Amino acid sequence: AKEDGRNTIRFFNPEMQAVVDAHARMEIGLRETLQSGGFRLFYQPQVDRHGRLAGAEALIRWPGADGRMISPAEFIPLAEDTGLIVQIGQWVLSTACAQIAQWQQAPATRHLSIAVNVSARQFHQADFVEVVHRTVEAAGIDPSRLKLELTESVILGDLDETVARMNQLRALGIQFALDDFGTGYSSLSYLKGLPFAQLKIDQSFIRDMTQDEGSEIIVLAILSMSRALGLEAIAEGVETPTQREFLRLHGCEFYQGYLFGKPLPIEAWGDFLAT
Numbered sequence: 492a493k494e495d496g497r498n499t500i501r502f503f504n505p506e507m508q509a510v511v512d513a514h515a516r517m518e519i520g521l522r523e524t525l526q527s528g529g530f531r532l533f534y535q536p537q538v539d540r541h542g543r544l545a546g547a548e549a550l551i552r553w554p555g556a557d558g559r560m561i562s563p564a565e566f567i568p569l570a571e572d573t574g575l576i577v578q579i580g581q582w583v584l585s586t587a588c589a590q591i592a593q594w595q596q597a598p599a600t601r602h603l604s605i606a607v608n609v610s611a612r613q614f615h616q617a618d619f620v621e622v623v624h625r626t627v628e629a630a631g632i633d634p635s636r637l638k639l640e641l642t643e644s645v646i647l648g649d650l651d652e653t654v655a656r657m658n659q660l661r662a663l664g665i666q667f668a669l670d671d672f673g674t675g676y677s678s679l680s681y682l683k684g685l686p687f688a689q690l691k692i693d694q695s696f697i698r699d700m701t702q703d704e705g706s707e708i709i710v711l712a713i714l715s716m717s718r719a720l721g722l723e724a725i726a727e728g729v730e731t732p733t734q735r736e737f738l739r740l741h742g743c744e745f746y747q748g749y750l751f752g753k754p755l756p757i758e759a760w761g762d763f764l765a766t
């Protein structure tokens with residue numbers, strides 16, 4: 492690779508060049524979409540063991556030029572690398588808080604919470620706690636209805652800072668869920684010291700648990716461990732009644748997955764909110 496004088500790296504290998512160009516185009520697209528307010532926020536229902544709506548996870552969508560939604564799995568990694576995730580994450584947070592505010596206006600929806608995904612880079616910004624505080628205050632919401640989903644990459648980044656920030660946010664009333672649980676290095680020792688309310692069992696275990704004994708054992712272990720630690724367990728990626736029944740039998744408290752509803756814009760939610 493060599494510099495071409497315009498701060499872009501040029502490769503002699505055409506395939507590598509194509510990847511670099513695609514990333515550069517995507518970064519421009521992300522910046523433009525941020526500026527024009529073009530991102531969308533979808534919400535996927537979360538239900539309790541009786542099937543009653545408990546809240547939603549907010550999931551970002553990027554409408555492509557052809558009208559198709561570009562998956563966050565495709566653009567969040569680049570947003571993280573470029574640092575754009577900080578602004579994108581802030582847009583997600585304030586949009587979700589505005590939705591909570593709207594739900595809090597009606598008695599039927601006042602109890603619902605919204606879970607927002609927070610990237611490591613966003614969480615470790617020096618002003619993160621202050622920004623969340625201001626956003627919650629500006630929206631005028633009950634902070635306990637906001638749940639921040641962290642993955643282990645956040646915690647592993649800097650454990651002391653993570654503990655301090657989580658405690659500050661907890662003191663404001665904000666809740667935490669540990670996302671993708673079981674896929675990383677989760678150790679009981681650090682879990683004990685962090686103020687999580689909820690463990691989200693990663694969807695890979697839910698998908699495999701009725702076929703694969705190893706996954707079943709992991710799911711059962713997570714359920715009994717969360718009980719022992721006084722944490723709520725939520726299963727993600729629940730697609731079949733068989734999976735739901737297995738989880739319910741073993742004491743899982745909350746559920747999320749296509750069986751209950753796909754991520755949708757709130758305007759398309761009508762049915763869930765009516766029940």
Ligand code: C2E
Nearest residue numbers: 550551562563564567583608609610728729730748749754
């Ligand atoms: P995640 O946080 O683990 O989110 C769950 C993903 O599983 C979502 O994919 C959701 O649509 C999908 N899903 C839910 N139920 C089912 C099911 O029953 N079956 C299957 N096969 N999939 C299901 P999505 O929306 O494509 O998001 C992918 C990832 O992108 C998320 O994984 C999260 O890591 C990231 N992401 C999404 N929105 C945001 C955001 O606002 N900020 C950040 N930092 N990351 C986000």
Ligand code: CA
Nearest residue numbers: 548608640670
């Ligand atoms: Ca999540």
Ligand code: CA
Nearest residue numbers: 670671691727
């Ligand atoms: Ca997850």
Ligand code: CA
Nearest residue numbers: 642670671693
């Ligand atoms: Ca994930």
